[in-house]
Amino acid sequence: MILYFSGTGNTKFVAEYIAEHIGDECVSLNDILKYKLPLRFNSVKPFVIAAPIYASCYPTIIMKLIRKAEFTGSDKIYFLTTMGAGTGAFEVPLEKIADEKDMAYMGACGVPMPNNYIAGSDLPSADEAESKIKAALPLMKELSEHILAGEMIEKYDRGTSYFVAKLGNVIFEKFFMSSSGYRVSANCVSCGKCEEGCPVNNVKLSPAGVPHFDHYCIGCYACINRCPMNAINIGKKTENRNRYVCPEYSDWKKRGLID
Numbered sequence: 001m002i003l004y005f006s007g008t009g010n011t012k013f014v015a016e017y018i019a020e021h022i023g024d025e026c027v028s029l030n031d032i033l034k035y036k037l038p039l040r041f042n043s044v045k046p047f048v049i050a051a052p053i054y055a056s057c058y059p060t061i062i063m064k065l066i067r068k069a070e071f072t073g074s075d076k077i078y079f080l081t082t083m084g085a086g087t088g089a090f091e092v093p094l095e096k097i098a099d100e101k102d103m104a105y106m107g108a109c110g111v112p113m114p115n116n117y118i119a120g121s122d123l124p125s126a127d128e129a130e131s132k133i134k135a136a137l138p139l140m141k142e143l144s145e146h147i148l149a150g151e152m153i154e155k156y157d158r159g160t161s162y163f164v165a166k167l168g169n170v171i172f173e174k175f176f177m178s179s180s181g182y183r184v185s186a187n188c189v190s191c192g193k194c195e196e197g198c199p200v201n202n203v204k205l206s207p208a209g210v211p212h213f214d215h216y217c218i219g220c221y222a223c224i225n226r227c228p229m230n231a232i233n234i235g236k237k238t239e240n241r242n243r244y245v246c247p248e249y250s251d252w253k254k255r256g257l258i259d
């Protein structure tokens with residue numbers, strides 16, 4: 001069973017690729033969070049957790065979810081991530097969690113995908129993103145083969161020390177993970193995609209149809225990147241930046257881009 005969390009679709013794409021190549025099912029942790037579904041998972045096949053890197057670690061909300069969740073059936077657990085540049089030291093606490101849960105840690109690996117961190121820099125164009133995803137397909141295939149064969153997987157990048165990664169992550173989550181600076185421009189057409197796409201129900205349309213942001217933002221940037229009118233911005237700094245949403249895996253299959 002592949003359990004994935006994804007703000008802008010990269011991790012969903014990787015999860016769906018691997019699910020199809022190993023003949024397993026995919027479960028969306030976005031839905032589990034959004035609809036507050038039970039954290040009980042049963043699978044005879046190994047569990048594969050997949051989530052993006054946020055400031056060198058898995059998002060804290062996903063770490064908490066994995067800690068709380070009950071996994072029955074298989075006692076094997078793999079961890080995957082997607083990231084714009086590097087995996088940090090995301091595997092260090094995950095190995096400990098597997099141990100706490102009496103599960104066999106089967107390794108962790110990151111798949112480099114297009115960057116969605118719009119607060120930091122401009123995002124790739126559609127062509128640049130497509131090239132990066134194409135370049136990641138062989139690694140998705142390799143990971144699928146290892147998981148199917150029941151083999152351990154290994155990170156290919158060196159990452160940073162866990163201390164440095166965690167320190168950066170704590171500072172990031174305390175000072176930068178907030179929707180308080182989000183502004184909605186007159187381009188908003190009240191389509192509700194921001195509300196729909198928010199995995200933690202932090203965005204609600206007012207009766208007049210204007211998005212309102214609460215205080216539970218987890219910084220996934222789904223609302224900003226999925227807005228078809230580019231109407232949500234962080235102050236002025238993102239006004240001229242590209243938006244990024246990963247293409248659907250099913251569309252790539254139809255286009256014959258997947259082996």
Ligand SMILES: Cc1cc2nc3c(=O)[nH]c(=O)nc-3n(C[C@H](O)[C@H](O)[C@H](O)COP(=O)(O)O)c2cc1C
Nearest residue numbers: 006007008009010011052055056083084085086116
């Ligand atoms: C809040 C936030 C922090 C991020 N931090 C990092 C990082 O430290 N290193 C990195 O390589 N990519 C970082 N990224 C980029 C994402 O990890 C990357 O684009 C990921 O594939 C997005 O996955 P998704 O589309 O499934 O949400 C960050 C993105 C966000 C939104």
